Amino acid sequence: MVRALLDGRKTQTRRLATSPLRRCEVGDRLYVREAYSVAGVFTDVVEVRYQASRGASYTEQVEQVPVERAANAAVTWPGYRPSIHMPRWASRLTLTVEAVRMGPLKSITPEDARDEGVDRRSKKVRQFWLFGATAEQREQIYLQACPWEFADLWDSLHSDEGTRWDDNPDVVALTFRVSRGNIDQVPA
Numbered sequence: 001m002v003r004a005l006l007d008g009r010k011t012q013t014r015r016l017a018t019s020p021l022r023r024c025e026v027g028d029r030l031y032v033r034e035a036y037s038v039a040g041v042f043t044d045v046v047e048v049r050y051q052a053s054r055g056a057s058y059t060e061q062v063e064q065v066p067v068e069r070a071a072n073a074a075v076t077w078p079g080y081r082p083s084i085h086m087p088r089w090a091s092r093l094t095l096t097v098e099a100v101r102m103g104p105l106k107s108i109t110p111e112d113a114r115d116e117g118v119d120r121r122s123k124k125v126r127q128f129w130l131f132g133a134t135a136e137q138r139e140q141i142y143l144q145a146c147p148w149e150f151a152d153l154w155d156s157l158h159s160d161e162g163t164r165w166d167d168n169p170d171v172v173a174l175t176f177r178v179s180r181g182n183i184d185q186v187p188a
Contacts, residue, residue: 024100035081063090099175
């Protein structure tokens with residue numbers, strides 16, 4: 001999903017209503033945790049690499065963080081550390097909450113599912129693609145396939161009883177604006 005944020009495809013997220021995100025309010029800012037690696041610690045900067053950008057240009061996959069902000073940074077390259085361990089100083093994406101809604105999971109609209117970052121190249125979307133369809137027809141087909149693709153994504157992340165798509169649990173839906181930059185550096 002980090003790729004979807006970077007590509008500008010993801011502007012919403014849903015979490016179970018029991019998530020700490022249920023307490024978010026409009027204007028709150030969140031930093032995105034992602035798999036990362038400290039590639040080098042130099043006298044003035046710490047070089048951080050991001051797994052989601054592996055294979056992209058050097059400038060997209062690497063950030064240089066001033067040493068004074070990177071408390072206790074230690075080289076971990078070539079391995080990537082899991083997102084759960086990403087410190088605040090290493091973040092490169094900031095989300096600003098623009099709307100908060102509570103409701104059943106299946107109340108998601110096709111537009112909401114699209115804004116969750118469903119990829120146009122996904123298998124379910126491709127199954128609905130029509131050879132010779134106009135761009136407008138393809139967009140409509142894509143929108144209609146998005147909720148089903150999102151349902152598969154949801155179930156891949158939620159396997160406990162009561163949390164799966166068919167269980168229709170209550171969720172919090174956040175709509176946000178994505179800013180490139182560390183949460184402590186992006187203006188409020």
